[in-house]
Amino acid sequence: MSHAPIRRSQRLNQITHAPHEQLDKAVKANAPFETLPRYTRFLSAQYLFQQELKALYTDPQLIELIPDLPERCRAEQAKTDLNDLESPIPGPVAGSVNNPSLAEALGWLFVSEGSKLGAAFLIKRAAALNLSETFGARHLGEPAGGRAEGWKRFIRILDDLPFNEEQERQIDAGAVAAFERFNVLLEHAYTSAAEPQPA
Numbered sequence: 096m097s098h099a100p101i102r103r104s105q106r107l108n109q110i111t112h113a114p115h116e117q118l119d120k121a122v123k124a125n126a127p128f129e130t131l132p133r134y135t136r137f138l139s140a141q142y143l144f145q146q147e148l149k150a151l152y153t154d155p156q157l158i159e160l161i162p163d164l165p166e167r168c169r170a171e172q173a174k175t176d177l178n179d180l181e182s183p184i185p186g187p188v189a190g191s192v193n194n195p196s197l198a199e200a201l202g203w204l205f206v207s208e209g210s211k212l213g214a215a216f217l218i219k220r221a222a223a224l225n226l227s228e229t230f231g232a233r234h235l236g237e238p239a240g241g242r243a244e245g246w247k248r249f250i251r252i253l254d255d256l257p258f259n260e261e262q263e264r265q266i267d268a269g270a271v272a273a274f275e276r277f278n279v280l281l282e283h284a285y286t287s288a289a290e291p292q293p294a
């Protein structure tokens with residue numbers, strides 16, 4: 096039996112398996128596709144997460160590694176989704192990622208990019224609320240070039256980077272922190288005072 100060392104992305108999948116399960120449950124517990132107001136709260140969390148990661152998606156050092164990084168950011172789509180639904184743009188929530196190391200930043204981006212895979216399922220549910228990749232659920236839409244292809248290209252780059260042990264620890268920590276942060280934003284979105292909804 097061969098014991099090839101596992102790839103970095105496989106390790107990230109393994110260490111984020113439990114946090115992903117937990118977050119998947121938390122998302123579903125909030126029934127985001129039951130009503131438009133419940134969806135809007137989920138959208139607010141998605142918007143804030145993407146908005147917080149904008150500095151990473153536009154970081155010159157990271158773009159050197161991942162040339163199409165800026166186009167991968169979904170902050171603008173999420174903002175347009177909020178506008179489609181005539182929902183106010185939420186203000187910042189304390190505790191966003193701040194000046195992470197390169198490896199840590201890649202851990203955060205791993206989670207944000209990976210979330211596009213689950214989005215394939217979520218956009219189907221959003222259709223029940225008459226939302227689509229051209230109205231209200233743009234941020235869940237299929238990226239240009241395809242979900243699987245975009246993910247594979249990202250992972251290939253990630254797996255080929257030469258990292259030292261400290262950087263391996265940092266990328267793991269970044270990925271775990273990203274899941275924790277999405278939890279915080281989700282909680283915030285569903286517990287903050289209801290915004291007035293358009294009639």
Ligand code: HEM
Binds near residue numbers: 115122206207211214
């Ligand atoms: C903020 C981060 C994330 C959120 C909020 C999120 C949310 C979700 C949710 C709610 C589902 C269930 C969809 C359904 O059953 O209708 C799902 C499925 C999925 N997610 Fe994520 N996810 C995130 C990150 C990731 C990451 C980092 C990866 C990959 C490394 C990933 C890969 C998948 C895949 C492949 C599915 C399909 C079903 C499955 O195999 O369980 N997601 N995600």
